[in-house]
Amino acid sequence: MNYANMLSVAFAEAQSGFAEGGVPVGAALFDATGKLLGRGRNRRVQDNDPSAHGETDAFRNAGRQTDYRDKILVTTLAPCWYCSGLIRQFTIGTVVVGESVNFEGHLDWLKDAGVKVIEMNDADCVALMRRFIEQSPQLWFEDIGECT
Amino acid sequence: MNYANMLSVAFAEAQSGFAEGGVPVGAALFDATGKLLGRGRNRRVQDNDPSAHGETDAFRNAGRQTDYRDKILVTTLAPCWYCSGLIRQFTIGTVVVGESVNFEGHLDWLKDAGVKVIEMNDADCVALMRRFIEQSPQLWFEDIGECT
Numbered sequence: 001m002n003y004a005n006m007l008s009v010a011f012a013e014a015q016s017g018f019a020e021g022g023v024p025v026g027a028a029l030f031d032a033t034g035k036l037l038g039r040g041r042n043r044r045v046q047d048n049d050p051s052a053h054g055e056t057d058a059f060r061n062a063g064r065q066t067d068y069r070d071k072i073l074v075t076t077l078a079p080c081w082y083c084s085g086l087i088r089q090f091t092i093g094t095v096v097v098g099e100s101v102n103f104e105g106h107l108d109w110l111k112d113a114g115v116k117v118i119e120m121n122d123a124d125c126v127a128l129m130r131r132f133i134e135q136s137p138q139l140w141f142e143d144i145g146e147c148t
Numbered sequence: 149m150n151y152a153n154m155l156s157v158a159f160a161e162a163q164s165g166f167a168e169g170g171v172p173v174g175a176a177l178f179d180a181t182g183k184l185l186g187r188g189r190n191r192r193v194q195d196n197d198p199s200a201h202g203e204t205d206a207f208r209n210a211g212r213q214t215d216y217r218d219k220i221l222v223t224t225l226a227p228c229w230y231c232s233g234l235i236r237q238f239t240i241g242t243v244v245v246g247e248s249v250n251f252e253g254h255l256d257w258l259k260d261a262g263v264k265v266i267e268m269n270d271a272d273c274v275a276l277m278r279r280f281i282e283q284s285p286q287l288w289f290e291d292i293g294e295c296t
Binding site: 044048049050051052056057059060062063064065066067068069080081082083084085086088089090091142144145147 | 192196197198199200204205207208210211212213214215216217228229230231232233234236237238239290292293295
Protein backbone atom coordinates (compact mmCIF):
# COMPACT_ATOMS: atom_id res chain seq x y z
CA MET A 1 0.00 0.00 0.00
CA ASN A 2 1.51 3.34 -1.08
CA TYR A 3 0.71 5.58 1.87
CA ALA A 4 2.74 8.47 0.44
CA ASN A 5 0.58 8.55 -2.68
CA MET A 6 -2.53 8.42 -0.52
CA LEU A 7 -1.24 11.28 1.60
CA SER A 8 -0.68 13.35 -1.52
CA VAL A 9 -4.45 13.28 -2.13
CA ALA A 10 -5.12 14.59 1.37
CA PHE A 11 -2.35 17.18 1.06
CA ALA A 12 -3.81 18.50 -2.22
CA GLU A 13 -7.08 19.01 -0.33
CA ALA A 14 -5.24 20.87 2.42
CA GLN A 15 -3.56 23.10 -0.16
CA SER A 16 -6.93 23.89 -1.74
CA GLY A 17 -8.29 24.77 1.69
CA PHE A 18 -5.36 27.09 2.35
CA ALA A 19 -5.87 28.81 -1.02
CA GLU A 20 -9.53 29.32 -0.12
CA GLY A 21 -8.62 31.00 3.17
CA GLY A 22 -9.73 27.99 5.17
CA VAL A 23 -8.14 25.69 7.73
CA PRO A 24 -5.68 23.61 5.67
CA VAL A 25 -6.44 20.10 6.83
CA GLY A 26 -7.25 17.55 4.15
CA ALA A 27 -8.22 13.91 4.28
CA ALA A 28 -9.22 10.97 2.12
CA LEU A 29 -10.82 7.58 2.70
CA PHE A 30 -9.63 4.54 0.76
CA ASP A 31 -10.77 0.95 0.58
CA ALA A 32 -8.54 -2.05 1.27
CA THR A 33 -7.30 -2.12 -2.33
CA GLY A 34 -6.26 1.52 -2.22
CA LYS A 35 -9.26 2.75 -4.23
CA LEU A 36 -10.32 6.28 -3.28
CA LEU A 37 -13.80 6.37 -1.74
CA GLY A 38 -13.98 10.03 -0.79
CA ARG A 39 -11.76 13.06 -0.26
CA GLY A 40 -12.40 16.30 1.57
CA ARG A 41 -11.08 19.21 3.58
CA ASN A 42 -11.93 21.41 6.50
CA ARG A 43 -14.83 23.69 5.48
CA ARG A 44 -15.29 25.87 8.56
CA VAL A 45 -14.62 29.06 6.61
CA GLN A 46 -15.78 28.03 3.15
CA ASP A 47 -19.19 26.67 4.24
CA ASN A 48 -19.51 28.34 7.64
CA ASP A 49 -19.58 24.76 8.87
CA PRO A 50 -17.81 24.02 12.17
CA SER A 51 -18.67 20.32 11.85
CA ALA A 52 -16.63 19.87 8.68
CA HIS A 53 -13.15 18.92 9.75
CA GLY A 54 -11.01 17.38 7.03
CA GLU A 55 -11.64 13.84 8.24
CA THR A 56 -15.41 14.24 8.61
CA ASP A 57 -15.66 15.87 5.19
CA ALA A 58 -13.84 12.96 3.53
CA PHE A 59 -15.95 10.48 5.52
CA ARG A 60 -19.12 12.27 4.37
CA ASN A 61 -18.04 12.38 0.74
CA ALA A 62 -17.36 8.64 0.77
CA GLY A 63 -21.06 8.08 1.43
CA ARG A 64 -22.61 5.25 3.40
CA GLN A 65 -20.41 2.22 4.04
CA THR A 66 -21.39 -0.83 6.02
CA ASP A 67 -17.94 -1.79 7.27
CA TYR A 68 -14.92 0.42 7.89
CA ARG A 69 -12.62 -2.16 9.45
CA ASP A 70 -10.68 -2.59 6.20
CA LYS A 71 -10.77 1.10 5.26
CA ILE A 72 -7.87 3.55 5.41
CA LEU A 73 -8.36 7.15 6.49
CA VAL A 74 -5.53 9.46 5.51
CA THR A 75 -5.30 12.90 7.08
CA THR A 76 -2.68 15.63 6.88
CA LEU A 77 -2.87 16.35 10.64
CA ALA A 78 -3.31 14.18 13.72
CA PRO A 79 -7.05 13.86 14.43
CA CYS A 80 -8.65 15.85 17.25
CA TRP A 81 -11.07 14.23 19.74
CA TYR A 82 -13.98 14.80 17.37
CA CYS A 83 -12.29 13.01 14.48
CA SER A 84 -10.73 10.40 16.77
CA GLY A 85 -14.24 9.64 18.01
CA LEU A 86 -15.37 9.21 14.42
CA ILE A 87 -12.55 6.76 13.76
CA ARG A 88 -13.27 4.77 16.90
CA GLN A 89 -17.08 4.69 16.56
CA PHE A 90 -16.94 3.45 12.98
CA THR A 91 -13.97 1.16 13.65
CA ILE A 92 -11.88 2.55 10.82
CA GLY A 93 -9.05 0.05 10.64
CA THR A 94 -6.09 2.17 9.56
CA VAL A 95 -5.29 5.86 9.97
CA VAL A 96 -2.40 7.48 8.13
CA VAL A 97 -1.31 10.71 9.82
CA GLY A 98 0.62 13.31 7.80
CA GLU A 99 2.03 15.03 10.86
CA SER A 100 1.51 15.40 14.59
CA VAL A 101 3.94 18.26 15.24
CA ASN A 102 1.48 21.16 15.04
CA PHE A 103 -1.26 19.18 16.79
CA GLU A 104 -0.46 15.93 18.51
CA GLY A 105 -3.97 14.55 18.67
CA HIS A 106 -4.73 11.35 20.55
CA LEU A 107 -2.87 8.68 18.64
CA ASP A 108 -2.31 6.49 21.70
CA TRP A 109 -6.05 6.47 22.40
CA LEU A 110 -6.64 5.26 18.86
CA LYS A 111 -3.91 2.62 19.09
CA ASP A 112 -5.33 1.39 22.40
CA ALA A 113 -8.68 0.96 20.64
CA GLY A 114 -7.04 -1.27 18.04
CA VAL A 115 -6.58 1.25 15.24
CA LYS A 116 -3.45 0.81 13.10
CA VAL A 117 -1.83 4.25 13.12
CA ILE A 118 0.85 5.11 10.55
CA GLU A 119 2.78 8.31 11.18
CA MET A 120 4.29 9.86 8.06
CA ASN A 121 6.10 12.83 9.66
CA ASP A 122 5.68 14.65 6.36
CA ALA A 123 7.65 17.90 6.11
CA ASP A 124 5.23 19.50 3.62
CA CYS A 125 2.27 18.84 5.93
CA VAL A 126 4.18 20.32 8.86
CA ALA A 127 5.20 23.43 6.89
CA LEU A 128 1.72 24.19 5.52
CA MET A 129 0.06 23.86 8.90
CA ARG A 130 2.76 25.90 10.61
CA ARG A 131 2.34 28.68 8.05
CA PHE A 132 -1.42 28.69 8.60
CA ILE A 133 -1.21 28.78 12.40
CA GLU A 134 1.28 31.64 12.27
CA GLN A 135 -0.96 33.60 9.90
CA SER A 136 -4.34 32.84 11.48
CA PRO A 137 -3.99 31.75 15.09
CA GLN A 138 -7.52 32.83 16.03
CA LEU A 139 -9.07 30.74 13.27
CA TRP A 140 -6.96 27.76 14.27
CA PHE A 141 -7.95 28.00 17.93
CA GLU A 142 -11.61 28.34 16.94
CA ASP A 143 -11.33 25.20 14.85
CA ILE A 144 -10.13 23.12 17.78
CA GLY A 145 -12.42 24.74 20.33
CA GLU A 146 -9.71 26.55 22.26
CA CYS A 147 -10.73 29.92 23.61
CA THR A 148 -8.14 32.64 23.69
CA MET B 149 -33.17 26.15 32.89
CA ASN B 150 -36.07 24.10 31.55
CA TYR B 151 -34.31 21.02 30.23
CA ALA B 152 -37.62 19.25 29.47
CA ASN B 153 -38.63 22.03 27.09
CA MET B 154 -35.21 21.90 25.47
CA LEU B 155 -35.51 18.14 25.06
CA SER B 156 -38.87 18.59 23.35
CA VAL B 157 -37.09 20.46 20.54
CA ALA B 158 -34.67 17.58 20.05
CA PHE B 159 -37.48 15.02 20.28
CA ALA B 160 -39.49 16.82 17.58
CA GLU B 161 -36.41 16.50 15.36
CA ALA B 162 -36.22 12.79 16.14
CA GLN B 163 -39.89 12.35 15.29
CA SER B 164 -39.37 14.13 11.96
CA GLY B 165 -36.43 11.83 11.25
CA PHE B 166 -38.54 8.76 12.00
CA ALA B 167 -41.31 10.01 9.70
CA GLU B 168 -38.71 10.46 6.94
CA GLY B 169 -37.51 6.87 7.31
CA GLY B 170 -34.29 7.97 8.95
CA VAL B 171 -32.51 7.24 12.20
CA PRO B 172 -34.64 9.02 14.83
CA VAL B 173 -32.04 10.88 16.85
CA GLY B 174 -32.54 14.61 17.27
CA ALA B 175 -30.53 17.30 18.98
CA ALA B 176 -30.38 21.02 19.64
CA LEU B 177 -27.76 23.50 20.82
CA PHE B 178 -28.72 26.31 23.20
CA ASP B 179 -26.82 29.22 24.66
CA ALA B 180 -26.50 29.91 28.38
CA THR B 181 -29.79 31.83 28.45
CA GLY B 182 -31.70 28.96 26.86
CA LYS B 183 -31.84 30.57 23.42
CA LEU B 184 -31.87 28.04 20.58
CA LEU B 185 -28.75 28.29 18.39
CA GLY B 186 -29.35 25.31 16.12
CA ARG B 187 -31.40 22.13 15.87
CA GLY B 188 -30.94 19.06 13.75
CA ARG B 189 -31.36 15.34 13.29
CA ASN B 190 -29.59 12.31 11.96
CA ARG B 191 -29.48 12.55 8.14
CA ARG B 192 -27.83 9.29 7.13
CA VAL B 193 -30.81 8.18 5.08
CA GLN B 194 -32.24 11.54 4.06
CA ASP B 195 -28.97 13.04 2.75
CA ASN B 196 -26.96 9.84 2.26
CA ASP B 197 -24.67 11.43 4.86
CA PRO B 198 -23.05 9.11 7.41
CA SER B 199 -21.39 12.08 9.12
CA ALA B 200 -24.69 13.67 10.11
CA HIS B 201 -25.57 12.29 13.51
CA GLY B 202 -28.20 14.28 15.38
CA GLU B 203 -25.64 16.06 17.51
CA THR B 204 -23.33 16.96 14.64
CA ASP B 205 -26.26 18.22 12.56
CA ALA B 206 -27.43 20.54 15.36
CA PHE B 207 -23.83 21.66 15.93
CA ARG B 208 -23.47 22.42 12.21
CA ASN B 209 -26.75 24.30 12.03
CA ALA B 210 -25.73 26.50 14.96
CA GLY B 211 -22.89 27.84 12.81
CA ARG B 212 -19.50 29.01 14.01
CA GLN B 213 -19.19 29.77 17.72
CA THR B 214 -16.03 30.88 19.48
CA ASP B 215 -16.81 29.39 22.90
CA TYR B 216 -18.93 26.38 23.79
CA ARG B 217 -18.19 26.21 27.51
CA ASP B 218 -21.48 27.87 28.39
CA LYS B 219 -23.49 26.08 25.69
CA ILE B 220 -26.00 23.29 26.24
CA LEU B 221 -26.28 20.39 23.80
CA VAL B 222 -29.52 18.43 24.09
CA THR B 223 -29.81 15.04 22.41
CA THR B 224 -32.50 12.38 22.47
CA LEU B 225 -29.97 9.55 22.79
CA ALA B 226 -26.68 9.14 24.63
CA PRO B 227 -23.85 10.29 22.32
CA CYS B 228 -21.64 7.75 20.55
CA TRP B 229 -17.84 8.11 20.47
CA TYR B 230 -18.06 10.37 17.43
CA CYS B 231 -20.46 12.80 19.11
CA SER B 232 -18.74 12.45 22.48
CA GLY B 233 -15.52 13.46 20.77
CA LEU B 234 -17.28 16.51 19.33
CA ILE B 235 -18.47 17.50 22.81
CA ARG B 236 -15.03 17.04 24.32
CA GLN B 237 -13.03 18.75 21.57
CA PHE B 238 -15.22 21.84 21.61
CA THR B 239 -15.62 21.80 25.40
CA ILE B 240 -19.40 21.93 25.31
CA GLY B 241 -20.23 22.62 28.94
CA THR B 242 -23.53 20.81 29.43
CA VAL B 243 -25.09 17.81 27.70
CA VAL B 244 -28.72 16.85 28.28
CA VAL B 245 -29.36 13.20 27.37
CA GLY B 246 -32.90 12.06 26.58
CA GLU B 247 -32.17 8.42 27.24
CA SER B 248 -29.32 5.95 27.53
CA VAL B 249 -31.35 2.73 27.57
CA ASN B 250 -31.15 1.86 23.87
CA PHE B 251 -27.55 3.06 23.61
CA GLU B 252 -25.55 3.79 26.71
CA GLY B 253 -22.86 5.94 25.11
CA HIS B 254 -19.87 7.10 27.12
CA LEU B 255 -21.31 9.41 29.72
CA ASP B 256 -18.63 8.66 32.30
CA TRP B 257 -15.94 9.62 29.79
CA LEU B 258 -17.67 12.95 29.28
CA LYS B 259 -18.11 13.51 33.02
CA ASP B 260 -14.44 12.69 33.61
CA ALA B 261 -13.58 15.39 31.06
CA GLY B 262 -15.58 17.93 33.06
CA VAL B 263 -18.81 17.92 31.06
CA LYS B 264 -22.01 18.42 33.07
CA VAL B 265 -24.25 15.53 32.01
CA ILE B 266 -27.97 15.61 32.76
CA GLU B 267 -29.85 12.37 32.21
CA MET B 268 -33.55 12.80 31.53
CA ASN B 269 -34.58 9.13 31.30
CA ASP B 270 -37.39 10.22 29.01
CA ALA B 271 -39.95 7.50 28.26
CA ASP B 272 -40.94 8.96 24.87
CA CYS B 273 -37.31 9.01 23.73
CA VAL B 274 -36.86 5.40 24.86
CA ALA B 275 -40.04 4.25 23.09
CA LEU B 276 -39.28 5.95 19.76
CA MET B 277 -35.74 4.60 19.59
CA ARG B 278 -36.86 1.12 20.63
CA ARG B 279 -39.51 1.10 17.91
CA PHE B 280 -36.93 2.16 15.31
CA ILE B 281 -34.34 -0.44 16.34
CA GLU B 282 -36.96 -3.19 16.23
CA GLN B 283 -38.11 -2.09 12.78
CA SER B 284 -34.71 -1.34 11.22
CA PRO B 285 -31.92 -3.12 13.06
CA GLN B 286 -29.58 -3.11 10.04
CA LEU B 287 -29.88 0.64 9.61
CA TRP B 288 -29.27 1.17 13.30
CA PHE B 289 -26.14 -0.99 13.32
CA GLU B 290 -24.86 0.82 10.23
CA ASP B 291 -25.34 4.15 11.97
CA ILE B 292 -23.14 3.16 14.89
CA GLY B 293 -20.60 1.28 12.80
CA GLU B 294 -21.46 -2.18 14.07
CA CYS B 295 -21.16 -4.90 11.48
CA THR B 296 -23.65 -7.74 11.61
